[in-house]
Amino acid sequence: MPFYLEIIICVSLLIGGIFLLIGSYGLARLPDIYMRLHSPTKASTLGITGVLVASMIFQSHLKGFLSIQEFLITLFLLITAPVAANMIAKTALHYRTKPLEKTQNQELMEAIRDRETPKQSQD
Incomplete structure (x- = not known):
């Protein structure tokens, strides 16, 4: 395998691993469900994407053609x-x-729950 492919795969795995670590830490540390939603949907999705891109490059090199499963x-x-x-x-x-208590825009939760259009404040 060429050295430049090994570097690309390693960098992709490192970036993916860092995002997965951050996502896991956020899922464990964030205090309520509304904040915890950001961790698996953003950081962990980017982390899995990095790992799968590395796998796609590696498998494409081994097979000799583009691997689209990943x-x-x-x-x-x-x-x-x-x-x-x-x-x-x-x-x-x-x-x-x-x-x-420190969550912003709590006043909009009732309107969203009741499927109303939130009222715009006249500043």
């Missing part, structure tokens, strides 16, 4: 993670899960 997995994750986070947030709103 690309399809990455595409599926990038599409489904935001949808899953949206469904989790809607469930938390439906069950009236209380956010922390």
Whole structure:
């Protein structure tokens, strides 16, 4: 395997691993469900993407042609993670899960829960 491919694969794995570590740490440390949604949907999705890109490059080199399985997995994750986070947030709103006191825009939660259009403030 050429040295430049090894460097690209290593860098992609390192970046993916760092994002996965940050996402895992955020999932464990963030205090409420509304804040925890950011960790798996942003950092972990980017981390898995980095690992799968490295795998796609490695498998493409071994097979001699473009390996699209990893690309399809990455595409599926990038599409489904935001949808899953949206469904989790809607469930938390439906069950009236209380956010922390310092969470911003809490006044909009009732309007969102009742599917009303939030009123714009006249500043």
